[in-house]
Amino acid sequence: MTIRKYIALVRAGIMESLHFRLGTAVTLFANLIYLVLVYFLWKAVYASSGTDVVNGMTFTDTMIYLILATALFNFLEMFVVWDMSRSIQSGAIILDLLKPMKYRSYTFWKYSGSHVSQFILAFVPTFIVVMIVTKGAIPIGLNLVKFMVSVVLAQIVNFGIEMLVATLCLYTESTWGINIVKETIVLVLSGASIPLAFFPESIRNIISWMPFRAIYDIPLQVLLNKGGSDTLAGLAKLWGMQLGWCVILTVAGVIFWKISVRKITVNGG
Amino acid sequence: MAQEAIVMENLCKDFKVLNRREGLKGSIQDLFSRDYKTVSAVKDVSVTINKGEIVGYLGPNGAGKSTTIKMMTGVLEPTSGKILVNGLVPYKDRTRNCENIGVVFGQRSQLWWALPLVESFKLLRDLYMVPQKEYDEMIELYRSLVDIEPILHKTVRQMSLGQRTLSDILAAFLHNPGIVFLDEPTIGLDVSMKSKIRDLILGLNKEKNTTVILTTHDMGDVDALCKRIVIIDKGSKIYDNDIEHLKTYFGSYRTLRVRLDNNDTWEETLIDEKTTDVMTVITEYQKSHKVKDIQLQEISTEEVIKKLYEGGSV
Amino acid sequence: MSKKRGLKFYLSIYRKILIQDLKSKMSYRADFVISTIGMIMTNLAGFITFIVLFHNFPTINGWDLNHMLFLYGFSLLALTPVQCFFDNNWNLRTHVYSGDFIKYCFRPVNIFFYFMSEVFDVKGLGQLAFGLGTLIYAWAKIGIPVTFLTVGQALVFTFTASLFMIAIMNVAAATCFWIQGSGYVMVIMFRFKDFARYPASIFNSVFKAIFTFIIPIAFVAYYPSLVFLQPDNVPVLTWLSPLIGLVFFFLSYAFWMLGVRKYDFTGS
Numbered sequence: 001m002t003i004r005k006y007i008a009l010v011r012a013g014i015m016e017s018l019h020f021r022l023g024t025a026v027t028l029f030a031n032l033i034y035l036v037l038v039y040f041l042w043k044a045v046y047a048s049s050g051t052d053v054v055n056g057m058t059f060t061d062t063m064i065y066l067i068l069a070t071a072l073f074n075f076l077e078m079f080v081v082w083d084m085s086r087s088i089q090s091g092a093i094i095l096d097l098l099k100p101m102k103y104r105s106y107t108f109w110k111y112s113g114s115h116v117s118q119f120i121l122a123f124v125p126t127f128i129v130v131m132i133v134t135k136g137a138i139p140i141g142l143n144l145v146k147f148m149v150s151v152v153l154a155q156i157v158n159f160g161i162e163m164l165v166a167t168l169c170l171y172t173e174s175t176w177g178i179n180i181v182k183e184t185i186v187l188v189l190s191g192a193s194i195p196l197a198f199f200p201e202s203i204r205n206i207i208s209w210m211p212f213r214a215i216y217d218i219p220l221q222v223l224l225n226k227g228g229s230d231t232l233a234g235l236a237k238l239w240g241m242q243l244g245w246c247v248i249l250t251v252a253g254v255i256f257w258k259i260s261v262r263k264i265t266v267n268g269g
Numbered sequence: 270m271a272q273e274a275i276v277m278e279n280l281c282k283d284f285k286v287l288n289r290r291e292g293l294k295g296s297i298q299d300l301f302s303r304d305y306k307t308v309s310a311v312k313d314v315s316v317t318i319n320k321g322e323i324v325g326y327l328g329p330n331g332a333g334k335s336t337t338i339k340m341m342t343g344v345l346e347p348t349s350g351k352i353l354v355n356g357l358v359p360y361k362d363r364t365r366n367c368e369n370i371g372v373v374f375g376q377r378s379q380l381w382w383a384l385p386l387v388e389s390f391k392l393l394r395d396l397y398m399v400p401q402k403e404y405d406e407m408i409e410l411y412r413s414l415v416d417i418e419p420i421l422h423k424t425v426r427q428m429s430l431g432q433r434t435l436s437d438i439l440a441a442f443l444h445n446p447g448i449v450f451l452d453e454p455t456i457g458l459d460v461s462m463k464s465k466i467r468d469l470i471l472g473l474n475k476e477k478n479t480t481v482i483l484t485t486h487d488m489g490d491v492d493a494l495c496k497r498i499v500i501i502d503k504g505s506k507i508y509d510n511d512i513e514h515l516k517t518y519f520g521s522y523r524t525l526r527v528r529l530d531n532n533d534t535w536e537e538t539l540i541d542e543k544t545t546d547v548m549t550v551i552t553e554y555q556k557s558h559k560v561k562d563i564q565l566q567e568i569s570t571e572e573v574i575k576k577l578y579e580g581g582s583v
Numbered sequence: 584m585s586k587k588r589g590l591k592f593y594l595s596i597y598r599k600i601l602i603q604d605l606k607s608k609m610s611y612r613a614d615f616v617i618s619t620i621g622m623i624m625t626n627l628a629g630f631i632t633f634i635v636l637f638h639n640f641p642t643i644n645g646w647d648l649n650h651m652l653f654l655y656g657f658s659l660l661a662l663t664p665v666q667c668f669f670d671n672n673w674n675l676r677t678h679v680y681s682g683d684f685i686k687y688c689f690r691p692v693n694i695f696f697y698f699m700s701e702v703f704d705v706k707g708l709g710q711l712a713f714g715l716g717t718l719i720y721a722w723a724k725i726g727i728p729v730t731f732l733t734v735g736q737a738l739v740f741t742f743t744a745s746l747f748m749i750a751i752m753n754v755a756a757a758t759c760f761w762i763q764g765s766g767y768v769m770v771i772m773f774r775f776k777d778f779a780r781y782p783a784s785i786f787n788s789v790f791k792a793i794f795t796f797i798i799p800i801a802f803v804a805y806y807p808s809l810v811f812l813q814p815d816n817v818p819v820l821t822w823l824s825p826l827i828g829l830v831f832f833f834l835s836y837a838f839w840m841l842g843v844r845k846y847d848f849t850g851s
Contacts, residue, residue: 030771033798036790037778044644044785045636054639079766086677173611177621177706184628194632198639344688346844367691368586379686381600381701383607392603395596396690398586424607 071126075118084166085175150219153242160249191217280350325495371441397444431462622709653721658804659714661744666707672756740807746828750835760842779803
């Protein structure tokens, strides 16, 4: 990649974000500060530990993992729960209830569109910066393609969880409550706030049976050629896990939605 | 105390709208120096409204009605001109001004969503520091004017749109304000609810001598409630007088209604008798159709207003 | 015939709104249960992150587990008021964009007060309990004496420390008066609070200054805690923190109100 292409990319990105809304610029800035916080915390943590490698992760590994997890988090961020609760409170949900499947797929594709642009605008620049700064710590090769596949699967898993939680809005108005629970659980158990490698063995085993690591941990492992993703069998296992959760969450989501809708309409709420 | 509830003199309100520049350079320039263009929402409006009047404040969408109301309620500061509401300058004295006004905004309830109406009333009583005796009298008055029992213990969330509007109007009058602003109070309501609400407004106006400023697109509201109307268009006042007075300007206008062939529907034509002869129009119809029935009506308020919006000046 | 509305009036109104609000919340039992579960999970998750970190690293910057727990508990306490009383900031954006915000301008009371009074978040009480428990545990483990002075200091300093996060969230929420798509600013700012539980000494001088004076998360727990954790060596900033807290709160309030004045209410 020549420097001119790089500049053109940045130029386009900046123009887009400035043009669309000042909010994006503020977001970028706020993210940067957040990453600074993460950086200093882990620097202090590693400085106090006295060793360079903890649980197989060096300071650089941890930073790459956390920064990219944050970047992934930004672009996978969805507001389905909020949208749903607003549509319930305004009464617009009645229209959606009549065609539940349409609502689901409509929401999915709407977000997919913004995910593509977010991926290019937010994740790719972050990735490039991290790649340049860490000078070769991220392997470049087939893993990038595998990572893309993993990200698509992660997006579907994330959407599945979102829809499942959003359905809860039919029962309660504590939108903030359920949203924050979802967010905290996803952040902690998916590895976005602390790399899963740092968890004690026993807890890690339990977490590996949950869907959350399919969102951040697996794509990042694949990207960094870790967790066995460099072998065909290992990769198959990771992808299989993601795919399995895609199916389970989608089916569960559709069923839960249907049951809930029936219950609500019977009660006349 | 003066007789005027509201005095506006040469009132103007401009908004600044950002001109966006093109290209990356332009985007960055926008961040630092902003190039605004000025849009006048209200231009040189002078109106005086007396205590106890019900005034229809009309105009097409985007004419500047809401902006004027926002200035009268103290939410917006005028760019220039004078405004006095109950003798106060609203934007300088927002809190005190609010004590003596009530506001209803169409479909946006201002009540506590999850509370039974009676609890909302009690909270409002405390917010406005209404003495218990006056509060009780007001509730009694409400009882005499409208059947409030079915809604008193319902939460706003559970109410129908009509009940919600009713509640909001009652809440706006609760602290016995000198002026009540009603923005589209009957929008989306059925015929019987509309007339119920009109009766309520008339009743409260009569009992408490409350000044009512009404903005609406429903000429039924205007006919039922207002003696006087003020019309603004593109920010400027174009009419301020009685409805009857307005109609005389268009006195030469008649609405011709005809039923043709075997149709059940009436076809309407507005005719200015000064320029066109009614008979000529009927003859014209007869050339191509069989005229079954004919009616000739005076111009309705609705049509007068429509003519005004379309550019007919008074 | 203007009526005077002083502190007493506002307190009594808030109490009445709060009682009504709680009553109506009680009638939605499912909602209450979910909120409670949510609160427990959120605190548990935060706690797990914390413990997992210490599982790998016994000290951070010379701070051992008990000292860190003290900071953690203190930060939870100081973050309770923003959670309980200022939660409606999260809805500000929606109200502003839809034009509904105007309804808060028609009452003869302070707009900021009236807006915030609408929501009281019960979940914050769980956080209070969690924080109190952690703080008392750490307090006992470290062996800080229990005297009128220390308890009094704890009360004053937690109260004033709470002003900093309130100020941050007020400013973050008020950005919606100027910029579209400001929702993420709040989300990020709210995530910053998780870093209030780490000692500010981990930062280099530039960022220490930033997190002290610009995004003042260092005041949420670190500076006030030094009164108890390093009683022999309390920095001046710690003693000044109550005053600085008031200044920050006032500035954020002024910024919020400036937004209200500036906002042109064209949404309707």
